[in-house]
Amino acid sequence: MDYKGKYKIFDPGLIKTYPVSERGNKVSRENLIEPKEVLDDSTVYKFKDYENIKKIAEKIVSSRSSGKPVILFTGAHLVKNGLSLLLIDLVRRGMVTLVGGNFATAIHDFELSLFGKTSEDVPDALQKGKFGMAFEFNYLNMAVNHGNVLGLGLGESIGRAINDKEFSKEIFKGNGSKGYITEFMYPEISVASNCYLKNAPFTVHASMGTDVVDQHHTFDGCSKGACSARDFLIFVEEVSKLSNGGVYINIGSAVTGAEVLLKAVSMCANSGKKPGGVIFADFDLRPKSGTATANEESFYYYFRDQKSITTRIPEAFNCDGYYIEGNIKETFRSLYKEVITMAG
16 A cells, blocks of 8 residues: 555565464364254253244244345354354355354454464464464455455455455465465355355455454555445345345344444435344343443443344334343354254
8 A cells, every 4th residue: 555644654564474384273174063063962052042042043034935134244253163164054055145244254264264274372473473474364465455456345355266266366376386375275164155156245344453464565455445345335235125024143243243234224224225024133242231221321331232233223113132142152053053943
């Protein structure tokens, strides 16, 4: 990026990288939870909101049988906790029509598809000046940069990079002789890839300076912003289809998932497409806030997910809002199993 202002800026060319194959990781392909493992598991998790899980699952199945959207927005921890194969199975079965996430979600998904591992040891890497400095992060930047040239959304750029050989050449070229990975070793375990193949949008809602890819010399804020802006409009278009029913699920995104939904709903209401007959559901670890989200003196007021997704939006449009409190390794597994069981 060019800068012509009056301040000094940091030169990313000073950054030293290393092959990602040398990095320690906390999650690998073997840690991912297989759909069959969940469906064959007789364990019934005893969290307090289980009955609402059944209501949400029933609404998902009925919505898809009648062609209504099911939108799932997730923070990075669904992928980091090994649950992405369950989400992929829902996408493949047509039970989820759009997957949204922040850029961290895309990064972990990209890493798993590239070399089957993710979630580096941050404390160890940080003190060595290596956090986020694996060279292969440049591939993600280059995918977004090339996607912007083609006028694509950010999630579509990633999906196409994994599945389109000509696109892949643009991001891998010239690096094979330097010890870097130059092919996607596990494309089948990527959410972005499976969404692309299923024609279900994978939208990435990014900000600047929040992601490890922003540390590299290939980072182009113009490309990242433009591609993510296109994804936002794709997301709004899908939200506009909730005017006749459907489901919106937010999993572990305390800010982004709630905020993009709030703006999307406002745009849809303004253009005559208010949500109606929708279940809005929020999954997270924090205790349920009750009425505290209306009290500016309470810290709950500042957690956007419970306030917007389970309260403000449902109340504004006479819809149902549920908060599912618990570890997503239990709550999302349970939702997945209920959906598959009900769908037959």
